[in-house]
Amino acid sequence: MARHRERFAHVLYFIEANLDSDLDVDQLCQFANLSKYHFHRQCSAFFGMSVIALVRLLRLKRAAYQLAYRDKKVVDIALESGYESHEAFSRALKRYFGKSPAKFRQKPDWALWHKHYEPIMILRSQLMATTTSFDxxxxxxxxxxxxxxxxxxxxxxxxxxxxxxxxxxxxxxxxxxxxxxxxxxxxxxxxxxxxxxxxxxxxxxxxxxxxxxxxxxxxxxxxxxxxxxxxxxxxxxxxxxxxxxxxxxxxxxxxxxxxxxxxxxxxxxxxxxxxxxxxxxxxxxxxxxx
Known part of the structure; x- marks a missing residue:
């Protein structure tokens, strides 16, 4: 179990380091050294979602922070997050945060987001908990x-x-x-x-x-x-x-x-x-x- 957890921690790190790249499942399977079938099953088990949903969630988290705390244009944030249009980005943000980009920027509300993001928080804590000491x-x-x-x-x-x-x-x-x-x-x-x-x-x-x-x-x-x-x-x-x-x-x-x-x-x-x-x-x- 610990070996598989560590393997998917590396997958998570790889995705985070390459959020601006065109990530595809074949590339991630190769990185994890798993067949596509087993990769999908184990990814869903560890993250509580498909790998595509995981990539989308991490991009949306970055986008939400940019909306809430930075002055970047909404359309630029949308394009950087892999969406082809402002409308597509708005639909995705509403699904996860319950607000349009403009309304979220005016008054960010993270409560709904935490329900979607909780599996990643749990995994990060589990991985860090295996650390026995710090410098x-x-x-x-x-x-x-x-x-x-x-x-x-x-x-x-x-x-x-x-x-x-x-x-x-x-x-x-x-x-x-x-x-x-x-x-x-x-x-x-x-x-x-x-x-x-x-x-x-x-x-x-x-x-x-x-x-x-x-x-x-x-x-x-x-x-x-x-x-x-x-x-x-x-x-x-x-x-x-x-x-x-x-x-x-x-x-x-x-x-x-x-x-x-x-x-x-x-x-x-x-x-x-x-x-x-x-x-x-x-x-x-x-x-x-x-």
Whole structure:
């Protein structure tokens, strides 16, 4: 079972790395070293869908992120996602997200999407769970001033907070190439009641944000204090980032001789999806320790 899971993990990685290519079943069968008949059966068993549906789903995920968080034209997103027309793309998006591209861009709603995408999230977590250890380093992290938009409430609504913060950030000229991107991570969405979930979306600033900005946009000032941190550089999708977080808390910390400081875990987003494929995302995971 583990061998087959690993084989289809490679298929998933190959698809993600070649989303802009004309992928065909014969090519994927050859990559997986399986006959077409067995490939179809096993792909459906592992992913809960056909391989063609899997490719379509991954392309639509990238398209949805571009719609929600980037300013690309809808027709350009449609063509890059393998659709011949705006109309065909719109029909597909409605099927998976329940909204047209224009309405989704105005008010993204990810709840329906998660039902379709859940098999891939489960597989990613299963694959990451087989990792027995991560490379952990202990570093001195400098005091870092942040502009913060607090998300409080269900995790599946986090995308709306991210979108609001991105729009504010653009207006301030704080693009990721000029200002580092962080998240303060207070709770595990898997074990926290949805109305109590807390997560901060942040970027670095040289000066505190003004009271007028706080009043108008809800962006506030916070500081990551200087101090010792354990850090993992995590490569891959957020779908399974929780495995690395659990490793730091449940395995590494217990045997390290350190204790957790009175400050939440935080992420630095080094490489972003959809600018890079999900498997090429880089997130530095910091656990403040003493």
């Amino acid at each position: 952990v380093k202990v570093v001195e992290f400098p005091e870092t001033r942040l502009a913060v938009m607090e998300h409080r409430g269900p995790a599946h609504l986090l995308g709306s907070t991210i979108n609001q913060f991105i729009q504010w950030r653009k207006g301030q000229g704080l693009s990721p190439d000029k200002s580092r991107t962080f998240n303060l991570v207070y709770d595990d969405p898997a074990t926290t009641a949805s109305d109590q979930f807390r997560f901060d979306v942040c970027c670095t600033v040289n000066q505190p944000v003004s009271a007028s900005i706080t009043h108008e946009y809800g962006v506030i000032n916070k500081v990551i204090p200087s101090g010792k941190c354990a850090v993992i550089q995590y490569l891959g999708s957020d779908d399974s980032i929780g495995i690395a977080v659990q490793y730091l808390y449940l395995q590494w910390l217990d045997s390290s001789g350190f204790t957790a400081r009175e400050f939440p875990m935080f992420f630095e987003r080094v490489k972003f999806f959809p600018e890079v494929p999900e498997r090429e995302m880089i997130t530095d995971i910091y656990l403040p320790i003493e």
